[in-house]
Amino acid sequence: xxxxxxxxxxxxxxxxxxxxxxxxxxxxxxxxxxxxxxxxxxxxxxxxxxxxxxxxxxxxxxxxxxxxxxxxxxxxxxxxxxxxxxxxxxxxxxxxxxxxxxxxxxxxxxxxxxxxxxxxxxxxxxxxxxxxxxxxxxxxxxxxxxxxxxxxxxxxxxxxxxxxxxxxx
Amino acid sequence: xxxxxxxxxxxxxxxxxxxxxxxxxxxxxxxxxxxxxxxxxxxxxxxxxxxxxxxxxxxxxxxxxxxxxxxxxxxxxxxxxxxxxxxxxxxxxxxxxxxxxxxxxxxxxxxxxxxxxxxxxxxxxxxxxxxxxxxxxxxxxxxxxxxxxxxxxxxxxxxxxxxxxxxxxxxxxxxxxxxxxxxxxxxxxxxxxxxxxxxxxxxxxxxxxxxxxxxxxxxxxxxxxxxxxxxxxxxxxxxxxxxxxxxxxxxxxxxxxxx
Numbered sequence: 004x005x006x007x008x009x010x011x012x013x014x015x016x017x018x019x020x021x022x023x024x025x026x027x028x029x030x031x032x033x034x035x036x037x038x039x040x041x042x043x044x045x046x047x048x049x050x051x052x053x054x055x056x057x058x059x060x061x062x063x064x065x066x067x068x069x070x071x072x073x074x075x076x077x078x079x080x081x082x083x084x085x086x087x088x089x090x091x092x093x094x095x096x097x098x099x100x101x102x103x104x105x106x107x108x109x110x111x112x113x114x115x116x117x118x119x120x121x122x123x124x125x126x127x128x129x130x131x132x133x134x135x136x137x138x139x140x141x142x143x144x145x146x147x148x149x150x151x152x153x154x155x156x157x158x159x160x161x162x163x164x165x166x167x168x169x170x171x172x
Numbered sequence: 173x174x175x176x177x178x179x180x181x182x183x184x185x186x187x188x189x190x191x192x193x194x195x196x197x198x199x200x201x202x203x204x205x206x207x208x209x210x211x212x213x214x215x216x217x218x219x220x221x222x223x224x225x226x227x228x229x230x231x232x233x234x235x236x237x238x239x240x241x242x243x244x245x246x247x248x249x250x251x252x253x254x255x256x257x258x259x260x261x262x263x264x265x266x267x268x269x270x271x272x273x274x275x276x277x278x279x280x281x282x283x284x285x286x287x288x289x290x291x292x293x294x295x296x297x298x299x300x301x302x303x304x305x306x307x308x309x310x311x312x313x314x315x316x317x318x319x320x321x322x323x324x325x326x327x328x329x330x331x332x333x334x335x336x337x338x339x340x341x342x343x344x345x346x347x348x349x350x351x352x353x354x355x356x357x358x359x360x361x362x363x364x365x366x367x368x369x370x371x372x373x374x375x376x377x378x379x380x381x382x383x384x385x386x387x388x389x390x391x392x393x394x395x396x397x398x399x400x401x402x403x404x405x406x407x408x409x410x411x412x413x414x415x416x417x418x419x420x421x422x423x424x425x426x427x428x429x430x431x
Contacts, residue, residue, distance in 0.1 A: 072232075072308055073228060073230065101233070101301070145215065147315055148219035150218070152222055
């Protein structure tokens with residue numbers, strides 16, 4: 004899949020400025036508006052990518068968990084996070100860590116809704132996957148391997164729509 | 173092996189382990205990526221490309237751990253791309269070319285099952301960065317195993333030409349199958365420091381029991397003993413030298429460039 008530039012949801016909340024207090028809460032709120040570059044309806048917070056945020060007087064450090072080790076969107080996410088936090092007026096360090104494995108349990112309820120809104124079934128064992136369009140259980144997996152590492156291909160026999168499902172991992 | 177920066181026995185043994193694993197994933201990932209665009213069916217084209225991408229990502233992460241341990245000033249890209257063919261430390265199994273689809277499946281099945289046995293022996297490793305990465309890798313490799321197991325069954329049970337080709341591939345690869353788990357120098361240090369749970373011989377024997385059960389159930393021969401196990405990861409083939417020329421081509425075209 005083509006990886007577009009990750010973007011802040013436009014026009015919702017103004018980005019931080021040097022006057023915005025750099026607290027962990029404010030940093031996390033800003034990260035909540037950084038969207039996954041391949042799933043524009045889900046923020047990196049709702050996707051469960053944010054492992055740790057540390058704010059010190061001389062820098063902001065964010066630790067993220069890759070969904071898949073080879074995910075090619077990581078560098079885009081890194082630069083988007085760096086840009087999004089630039090307004091706090093101190094150096095930003097973004098690191099990826101495997102300290103705990105990212106698993107699909109890390110998705111928040113809002114993240115699961117966001118996946119459905121993008122036409123992607125939230126992760127479930129194949130027997131429990133539901134069509135993101137009509138919620139039917141009459142679905143079949145076409146292939147475990149879809150257009151990105153984290154997605155499988157399904158077909159809905161009810162509404163006759165092919166769709167993607169996030170792989171349970 | 174050039175290990176000028178390595179310190180005590182633990183670091184050297186750990187470095188060799190990480191490099192062997194990274195090279196395995198890198199070589200099979202690059203080799204399998206040759207199917208992109210020419211897979212036997214579209215679905216498999218996507219699947220093998222996805223698998224190859226996974227392996228390259230795993231290699232990148234493992235090279236990252238390697239440079240942290242060896243700390244000789246090279247970065248992960250330099251280790252991946254700047255060695256001559258003789259400097260690579262992958263298992264001889266991966267010196268075979270991808271061949272036809274049956275050979276690719278046979279090679280993947282042998283490699284994935286052996287790699288799973290290796291990762292299981294590292295799941296409780298005392299080297300925390302490796303233990304953490306292995307936890308992540310095992311979640312992804314589950315999909316690789318499901319994929320290749322399904323294909324092995326399909327080729328073996330279909331009879332006719334698919335089965336003939338699979339049998340031929342297993343016969344060609346068989347003597348090198350055990351090279352993935354052949355003992356590495358520094359095994360004693362790895363086990364003593366709790367990096368590896370048990371000896372390579374113990375890991376290999378468990379893997380052989382599991383693979384034999386599966387192969388015999390499919391009416392195929394168990395994998396034979398390893399040919400020349402002392403040179404399991406050295407003396408590479410012409411097929412690998414060609415692959416190496418291919419995967420270093422862009423890097424060599426503009427030395428020192430930032431991509």
